[in-house]
Amino acid sequence: MYKIVGKKVYHEGLYGIWVEAKVVAKSARPGQFVMLMTDERGERFPLTIADYDRENLIYLVFMVVGKSTAKLSKMGEGDELFSLVGPLGNPSEIDNYGKVVCVGGGTGIASMYPIARELKRAGNEVISIIGARTKDLLFMEDKIRRDSSRVIITTDDGSYGRKGFVTEALKEVLENEGDVKRVWAIGPAIMMKNVALVTKPYGVKTDVSLNSIMVDASGMCGACRVTIGGETKFTCVDGPEFDGHLVDWDEFMNRLNRYKEQEKLAMDLYEGE
């Protein structure tokens, strides 16, 4: 059904896979995601769609962070996923805003790529800022360079690009160019929270893509609920992108830890096998 037809190893624990998923490939739009299961006993978990060929294939990037992603990393070309459904969630609000900044951190770089590309196609001047802990964890740089107007790269350890965080680079851009109309930020929760803090004083609308824990991802279970401007929303059907200035970040980050103990136990047992 959902056959893996290509696999890229960016770094140990960081992978990209091309998967056969015809209906998804035909209708996917930037910002949307899929839910997948590696096998019948697996968990349902979301991955943002990093690319699609409009015919048959979608591209997914993931980092091994627990048992489910570890199992996925063991799968290779020719293997089939047990389940894959999508495209889910609302697409990014692509329009011609003028000048925009796309910030991607970690695997969020992959999720950011199609958004930056479509924003560019829509006529925007797209400044992409991508960052990682270290050079080896940066990926898709060529594609992002091809489809952005300008690219700024940061690494925490200074092994490539500028030393420091994406937020520092973003602050400079906002400071130096007065006409940034909108910012997208996708990456670890703490990065997105900090991006929102940086953009707030400049009054630039900032879209963040929340990676909440989900089960069905079609609005049925409410596991992914978040508080946005005082109102409860479901990330799966109301998001995944929300106004970063309105997100209750503490609650969001607490909820990401709901199953921390169980996740650790599952991973330990899996690694012990």
Add this chain to the structure above:
Amino acid sequence: MVEFLPMKERMKREQRPMLEQKPEERIHNFNEVPLGYTKEDLFYEAQRCLQCKTSQCIDGCPAEVDIPGFIELIINEDFEGAYFKILETNSLPAVCGRVCPQETQCQETCVLNKKGKPISIGKLERWIADFARENEIHQELSGIESKNKKVAIVGSGPAGLTCAADLAKKGYDVTIFEALHKPGGVLLYGIPEFRLPKKIIEYEIDEIKRSGVRIITDFVVGLTKSVDDLAKEYDTIFLANGAGAPKFMGIPGENLNDVYSANEFLTRSNLMKAYRFPEYDTPIKAGKKVAVIGGGNVTMDSARTSLRLGAQEVHIVYRRSREEAPARVEEIHHAEEEGIIFDWLTLPVKILGDKEGNVVGMECVRMRLGEPDESGRRRPIPIENSNFVVDVNMVIDAIGTQANPIVSAKDTEKNKWGYFVVDEDNQTTRGGIFAGGDIARGSATVILAIGDGKKAAREIDNYLQSGKSLKAAETESIKD
């Protein structure tokens, strides 16, 4: 040899109860609670049936099962015949035998109910369906002439499955679209193993597939494709996507980490088999002291699941009293037997948490009952200054579900609660698109959904027989 007893003998007999797992044992496992009738029980109970000509029991059955007919076949020891008799109108007999509220349906209208001892119709139906499954008895399905008309059904719950089965038997080409990775809808994700074992649902769905119904899983209508997309490809559509969205109370603290919707809690346990974690990958919390809010069957299911996962103390917190609780009497009884604590006339007003988002308690107020409200039940009124805190570390909201807005289509109206407006033929405001089950009537029961599925199948047959087609209408309107 079993025989038909003289009327007097039939009237003399009492109802035969069904053996159950003992409460102290069953709270440690997920196995089914009622153990089923023995063959002797079956005959004993079947022989009580008066075989009345008026068959008022059938009037009480939304699935229109010929109840005296199948009971007569039981007495004749023709179990296969009894199974086929039920299947004539109901494609989910093992499910209905277990989860239908017979006490308010067929058994309520049973003549013997006047004496308070109606025939245990559900228990008989369950025995026959289980016999058929265990002996792999299949319906003869050859010789159905294809009508070359395509029907799309959205959702594989009881309404969708029933409609699909009825239409396939008439020769229609039926495709069901299911959002999850397995078919069954609420039967699968909502009802726990100890009430409805999954293998039973799987078997009955396999039987429906054998009749030619195609089920496409991993397909969210509304996202993967829209209803309007399907309208271009199918001659008619039946929307049976259920009322899947969870309701929350809207009180402070509801987004704390260990506050679950019943949907999440039960989906993890039932569909994802989290009760077998870490053998299965999906995690679930057991909680030590758990409060489940609500008074319906789903509330009972959540509470009883919590207990089986290892919670030490489980409370059901309901703002009205026992008499007003919508759960089946049998389910409340089962929960009580298992040691669930009922806090009647209690309304949660705030869930208390710590900095990490853990639940540390739940503040409630005591209620009293006032005059009847629009539902006919006495209105619960908060008693001033009666606030108190229940010591709990996990809360499950099981106060009901509502329409999920992701399924919609042009020209199909919804009411203010988001349910599709349908006429008496279950047709929406757009010709050729029908709707039934919870997404048309609001949250209800499996059997009412089955009833809707049957009715919709009949109306869809009429619609298509009259030569109409949604697909054709679409093509016409494009030409215009």
